[in-house]
Amino acid sequence: MTREVWQAESRDVEDIVAGRHGNAFGVLGLHEVSGVWVLRAFIPHAETVTAYTLAGEELGHLIPRHGGGFFEGPIKTRERQPIRLRARNAGGEWDVLDPYSFGPVLGPMDDYLMGEGSHLRLFDKLGAHEMKFEGVHGTHFAVWAPNARRVSVVGPFNDWDGRRNPMRNRNGYWEVFIPVLGTGTIYKYEIVAANGQVLPLKADPFARQSELRPRNASVVPDPTPFTWSDQAYMEERASKDWRRTPMSIYEVHLGSWRRRPDGTFMSYDQMAEQLVPYAADMGYTHLEFMPVSEHPFDPSWGYQPTGLFAPTARFGDPAGFARLVNAAHEAGLGVILDWVPAHFPTDEFGLSHFDGTALYEHADPRQGFHPDWNTAIYNFGRKEVSAFLTNSALYWFEQFHIDGLRVDAVASMLYLDYSRQPGQWVPNKHGGNENLEAVAFLQRVNAEVYRQFPGAFMIAEESTSWPGVSHPTYAGGLGFGFKWNMGFMNDTLRFMSREAVHRRYHHGDMTFGLVYAFSENFVLPLSHDEVVHGKGSLLEKMPGDDWQQFANLRAYLAFMWGHPGKKLLFMGQEFAQREEWSEARGLDWWLLDAAPHEGMRRLVADLNAAYRSLPALYERDCEPDGFEWLIGNDQANSVYAWLRKSKGADPVLVIANFTPVPRSNYKVPAPIAGRWVERINTDAGWYAGGNTGNQGAVIAKPVEGRHMAAELELYLPPLATLFLKYEPE
Structure with a gap:
């Protein structure tokens, strides 16, 4: 024929x-x-x-x-x-x-920007987008797979048959508009590698919604725009300099803050109804959520994500997460998300060897495999990978109005030899161990966030002495707004875990942080990492009998709230959870029926109230002129005293006694003679303490020939911290 x-x-x-x-x-x-x-x-x-x-x-x-x-x-x-x-x-x-x-949806400008890796709205172009195109309703799919022979969209709509909906190749980006498909459509990509091998079905890297684990297909999201009612909050946020604004962060794992009576997860909407009012009533300024990015394995806590654009389906749909953020903003709470651009899991449905090649990761395991976590490391030097991660960050700010990202495991990104022995890593072009490509990526994403979203901020979880983490990119820094102060956490917890009789020999553990306190914009973190995997809760770290453990923890938290730096406390520690944290169950809220636990909760609420209402405690958190030692060398008594100050604000004295011995007639220098009001006394009966103190106020008397103009004579309760605010006549 x-x-x-x-x-x-x-x-x-x-x-x-x-x-x-x-x-x-x-x-x-x-x-x-x-x-x-x-x-x-x-x-x-x-x-x-x-x-x-x-x-x-x-x-x-x-x-x-x-x-x-x-x-x-x-x-x-x-x-x-x-x-x-x-x-x-x-x-x-x-x-x-x-x-x-149908013709192509992507245009020549998309081709150009994607080709040079500078497209900042990839989340509008790649992934699945329900739309009306050429007069027909359907969904546009687009994905990057430059080394694939064929890419198809598959799902129940075509019997998972990869022959049915192959895509159009545009310089390594594949796209197709499939009519009729819309909200709720389940899909994956079937990819044929260059050698003809049909790969395991892949979830969409740009999926904005996913199935609930253990299923892992992507879902076409509802395109209906969310109706926000947080305009007043967003306008106020845009004018803030967070370095000089109170920042007290409540770190939360959404799956275990509280569970339903049957043990199942609460929804985003239930969190909006219960978590938001609780955190607002406690006086926090921000909620920080451990990763809500979609992830397959609950015990990873979200730190091994497979969906960097999708709020996890464990607690509801994307609109539910938006309602949670909106409720937080209406209550005056900012929302920070933990974000993980350092590495990704090697689940076969994810990014690993996405098109049959090492596409998102380095091919060389010395660069592309993380030995600690058995995960793949992003190839930050590949422009498409940098664009993918940058767009993920920008997406959460734009789509969900979040206020900040806490970037996880930054140290593992910065050092090529992180957790590697000699010979197991590849030096940079200068022969050093600095990951120059990761540095460039971090500078890029930080600069874009600050450029596009006024009042938003980026926080680094960075545990080394890398210089300039929270310095601007134009000054050669990484461009973060803040850095977690892991040294403060390690040093002070080590001191607090010692029996009081031994503390005099380790006095410097509590003062050393002030040597470098203003080298970065620091957040002081008592995070989930300190209360898990056998480390015990904060209460259990404290020495002594039950009364002393509570007194130690109260004194320690007040020490931290009076110390320069923004504050972060993990959920449950505000009421002295006794058991260490587990993601598999809710917190022990019944403990609040006991006076010492309720007392701890009251103290944290009062610390937040004092911190937010006394400008001397926050306006110079990141600057040396906001702090002055008064007593830093009383090792014999384990007493510390310092002054917090800010121009135009009443100064605040912080005095901490870390022995179980009360100190009568203890003399502390003061800058001004007159009345100093006891704003916080962690030994107060209201907090289930011994209810000793200074009857609410102390008069500082003038002295001559001293460094300070006046002197206070105090009663220091045992294992207690005091905040004294000068009160002008």
């Missing part, structure tokens, strides 16, 4: 039916051949196929070319247009809107 000039090559037909063809759009759909418009379609199980316009005008019958479902034939049209196909077999008939009769 002679092949007509308009008919497809036999090899192309065979490859389409077999799912081997790398350019389905070059074969299927409408094509003008020698002045004739020919339509080709692949519809398995069909016996006859007729083409129609969207208006219902018949255009012609297609001729079966291959028994597997390939049809083609000339049709009556004078231009390219969307085509409706009516297929029939013995079981009935069905309509198919032909995806291959």
Whole structure:
């Protein structure tokens, strides 16, 4: 039989039916051949196929070319247009809107920006987007897989058959508009590698919604824009300098803050109803959520994410998460998310060897595999990977109005030899151990966040002495707004865990942090990492009997709230949870029925209130002129005293006694003679302490020939910290 000039090559037909063809759009759909418009379609199980316009005008019958479902034939049209196909077999008939009769959705500017890695709205272009295109409702899919021979969208809508919806290749970015599909459609990508191997089905890297684990397919999200009511909060946020603003952060793991009575997870909406009012009542300024990015394994706590654009389905849909953020903002609470651009898990449905090659990760395991976590490390020097991660950060700020990202494991990104022995890492081009590509990426993402979102901020979890972590990029810094002070946490907890009789020999553990306190903009973190994996809760770290443990913890928390730096406390520690934290259960809220636990909760609320209402405690958190030692060398008594101050604000004295011995007539220098009011006394009966102190106030008397103009004579309760505020007459 002679092949007509308009008919497809036999090899192309065979490859389409077999799912081997790398350019389905070059074969299927409408094509003008020698002045004739020919339509080709692949519809398995069909016996006859007729083409129609969207208006219902018949255009012609297609001729079966291959028994597997390939049809083609000339049709009556004078231009390219969307085509409706009516297929029939013995079981009935069905309509198919032909995806291959539509033009591309991505444009030349997208091609250009994606090609140079500078596209800052990839989340609008890649992934799955429900839309109306060329007069037809459907969903546009796009994904980056430059080394693939074929990429197809698969799901229940096409029986997971990768031959049915192959995509158009645009310089390594694949796209297709599939009519009719919309909200809730479950999908993955079937990718054929360059060697012809069909890879395990892949979730969408840009998926904005995913199935609930253990399922892991991507979901087409509802395109309805969320209606925000946080305009007043966002406008106020834009004018803030957070270095000089109170920042007291409540770190929360959403899956274990509180559980439903049957032990199941609370929803985002239930968190909005219960968590938000609780944190606001406690006086916190921000909630920090451990990663809400989609992740397959609960005990990873979200730090091994597979969906950097999708709020986890464990607690609801993306709109539910937006309602939670909106509720927080309406209550005056900011929202910080933990974000993980350092590494990703090697689950076969994820990014690992995405198109059959090391695409998102380094191919060399000395650069691309993390020995501590058995995860893959991003190739930060690849412009498309840098753009992917940068867009993830920007997406959370734009789409969900979040206020900050706490970037996890920054140290592991900065050092090429992190957790590696000699010979197990690759030096940079200068022979050093600095990951120059990761540095450039971090500078890029930080600069973009601060440029696009006034009042937003970035926080680094960085545990080394890398210089300039929270310095601006234009000054050579990494560009973060803040850095976690891991040294403060380690030193002070080590001191507090010692029996009081031994503390005099380790006095410097509590003072050393002030040597470098103003080298960065610090957050003082008592995070989840300190109360898990056998470390015990904060209460259990404290020495002594039960009374002393509570007194120690109260004194320590007040020491921290009086210390320069922003504050972070992990959930449950505000009421002295006794058991160490587990993601598998809720907190022990019943403990609040006991006076010492309720007393601890009251103290943290009062510390937050004092911190937020006394400018001397926050306006110079990150600057040396806001702090002055008064007593830093009383090792014998384990007493510390310092002054917090700010221009135009009443100064605040902080005095801590870390022995169980009360000190009467203890003398402390003061800058001003007059009345100093006891704003915080951690030994107060209200906090279940011994209820000793200074009757609410102390008078500082003038002295001569001393460094300070006045002197206080105090009663220091045992294992207690005092805040004294100067009160002008």
